[in-house]
Amino acid sequence: MFKINFFNKKKVTSIVIILSLVVIGGVYLKSKQAKGITNDVPGWSWVLGGKVITIDAGHGGVDPGAVGINNTLEKDVNLEISKRVQLLFEQAGSKVVMLREDDRDFGTSSKLLQRKREDLAYRIQQAMESNADIYLSIHANSFTDQRQQGPQVFYHPDSEEGKALATSIQDSLNKVGSKKRVAKSNQSYFILKNTDMVAVTIEVGFLSNPEEESNLRKADYQQRIAMAIFEGVGSYLAAEKPIISDD
Numbered sequence: 001m002f003k004i005n006f007f008n009k010k011k012v013t014s015i016v017i018i019l020s021l022v023v024i025g026g027v028y029l030k031s032k033q034a035k036g037i038t039n040d041v042p043g044w045s046w047v048l049g050g051k052v053i054t055i056d057a058g059h060g061g062v063d064p065g066a067v068g069i070n071n072t073l074e075k076d077v078n079l080e081i082s083k084r085v086q087l088l089f090e091q092a093g094s095k096v097v098m099l100r101e102d103d104r105d106f107g108t109s110s111k112l113l114q115r116k117r118e119d120l121a122y123r124i125q126q127a128m129e130s131n132a133d134i135y136l137s138i139h140a141n142s143f144t145d146q147r148q149q150g151p152q153v154f155y156h157p158d159s160e161e162g163k164a165l166a167t168s169i170q171d172s173l174n175k176v177g178s179k180k181r182v183a184k185s186n187q188s189y190f191i192l193k194n195t196d197m198v199a200v201t202i203e204v205g206f207l208s209n210p211e212e213e214s215n216l217r218k219a220d221y222q223q224r225i226a227m228a229i230f231e232g233v234g235s236y237l238a239a240e241k242p243i244i245s246d247d
């Protein structure tokens, strides 16, 4: 039974204050959400609990990757966005394996080509050992035609799951990017074979386009891209199949 006299006046006042703070806080978060700069996790985030996500921030160390029209280095953009993606997944209860967390490569040779090979071999080995559910390789694009722009996601032509994941991430990135693109299959991107990991490569945008390069340097745009990647993975997993317990 509900006893009204259980609450004295002081308690009621403090409950009202707490509720008001919750409401004000909610409005504040909503307004931040509208600007797309919040890290709040969506309702489907439960599907991410316990999932293992491997994030491969492309290039690093002696290998800058693409160099932007105003000299932005791809390796830096890849790492910034990867770290933001990492945080979002960790907040949702996923286990994240980062193949690199700072500006480095994994080669030791003094010869550049050999060093690049060593780096790639290390990444493949680490990715395979991570036994992840999802593998995200994060890169930025560059092209001779400066007008090319927009993020684009790639999957291996033999992977139906890869296609579904890539399409889901692409849909979500299309809400952020300057140009809508379609997820594409591309064999040459994929270094991982004989694995159950669903793998995609995400090109977050074109550093050869001055406007997109400038956006990709900005923290709030990086965050919106990261959020779109996170949401794309989340809605892919939520749509995938009902989770059936093994026990």
Ligand SMILES: [Zn+2]
Pocket: 058, 059, 065, 066, 074, 139, 140
């Ligand atoms: Zn790259």
